Amino acid sequence: MNNYFALTNKVAIITGGGVGLGKQMAIALGESGANIVICSRKIENCLQTVEELKQKGIQAIAIPCDIAKQEDINHVIQTTIKKFGSIDILINNSGTSWMAPILDYPEDKWDKVMDINLKGTFLFSQAAAKKMAEQKKGKIINISSVTAFSGTHPSFLDAISYNTSKGAIITLTKELSVKLAPYNIQVNAIAPGFFPTKITSVFEQHKKQILAKIPAGRLGAEEDLKGIALLLSSQASDYITGQIIAVDGGLSSML
Numbered sequence: 001m002n003n004y005f006a007l008t009n010k011v012a013i014i015t016g017g018g019v020g021l022g023k024q025m026a027i028a029l030g031e032s033g034a035n036i037v038i039c040s041r042k043i044e045n046c047l048q049t050v051e052e053l054k055q056k057g058i059q060a061i062a063i064p065c066d067i068a069k070q071e072d073i074n075h076v077i078q079t080t081i082k083k084f085g086s087i088d089i090l091i092n093n094s095g096t097s098w099m100a101p102i103l104d105y106p107e108d109k110w111d112k113v114m115d116i117n118l119k120g121t122f123l124f125s126q127a128a129a130k131k132m133a134e135q136k137k138g139k140i141i142n143i144s145s146v147t148a149f150s151g152t153h154p155s156f157l158d159a160i161s162y163n164t165s166k167g168a169i170i171t172l173t174k175e176l177s178v179k180l181a182p183y184n185i186q187v188n189a190i191a192p193g194f195f196p197t198k199i200t201s202v203f204e205q206h207k208k209q210i211l212a213k214i215p216a217g218r219l220g221a222e223e224d225l226k227g228i229a230l231l232l233s234s235q236a237s238d239y240i241t242g243q244i245i246a247v248d249g250g251l252s253s254m255l
Contacts, residue, residue: 004236008033010232012074015067015095015124016094017177018045021195021225025091027232028226030058035084039076040064040094059084067120070127077127078232089139089233090128090137092121094205097162101154112162114146116186117165118172125187133183140176142189144169149191153227156206161178170244177242186241193248195220216249 003143007029016024016037021161030036030053036062038046046062053060063079065072078194080087096116098109147157148166157163165167169189194210196219228247231237246252 005230005234007035007089007230007234010034010088011037011080011086011092011235012089013037013039013087013128014082014091014093014186015120016040017067018042018047018062021222022050022091022093022223023190025093025225025229026053026060028058028230029089030056032088032116032234034058034229034233036060037063037076037080037084039063039067041153050057054144056076056196066084067092067124068115070123073120073124073127073245077131081131083154086135087128087138088135089141090124091126091141091229091233094142095119095143095162095165097159097200099157101158102160105160105198113161114165117162118168121169122172127174129176129180129183129185132181133224136184138180138185139237140180140185140187142169142173142187143228144173144189144244145189146191146193146246146252147255149246149252155210173244174242181241186232186237188237188240188242189244190225190228190232191246191248192225193220193245193251194247195224213254214249214251215254217250220247220249 006216012029012034014022014026016022025038040046043064049060050060063076098113116119122211145166173189
């Protein structure tokens, strides 16, 4: 059974993989044998994570990238192929948010969130899929959110562009899965619940409220995305595509 989850000599790109959940997924894939490419606007975080991966004996490189810019994406793709020869896995993890009341929401902040969370996910998927189609195989994993499943009260989370972009990721995932299935490319999404990250730090004042709604009675831990990331990256998911998998301690089951 271990062979179904082995990623030996596979090549994985993780956007925003220098910190938080992206870093944890990069570690999980690297420990399972994959060569890791981490890219982000904040290259310092990526370089630090790459050093940690190398100390574990994992081959890894860091590349600066603004995923809202096609030229940056193309540079990552070309550098990855030059270094490792293939692209087997793409995890679209980079994301941002902006909180403001809906009646005063700034247009430029809406555009920024949509460019990074949605357009960037599409452009990177498109670019990676071209190489995957040549290879006749590939895995794309998008990161959505449980906030995509329903509206959130403004007193709790006033981030309409973030929630909307994560909802659009669900439809994008399903569209990509259908369009890319003939090339043996599986596309799925993970919808994390409440994990302690930079984006979700805003929830600290509502922690008791949140915990009361989570059947598991706790926030997500750093290790909790590793298993699903490994599953969706490996041979074990060759017949799974177009699925949105919530990792939220049961929260979405009660929405």
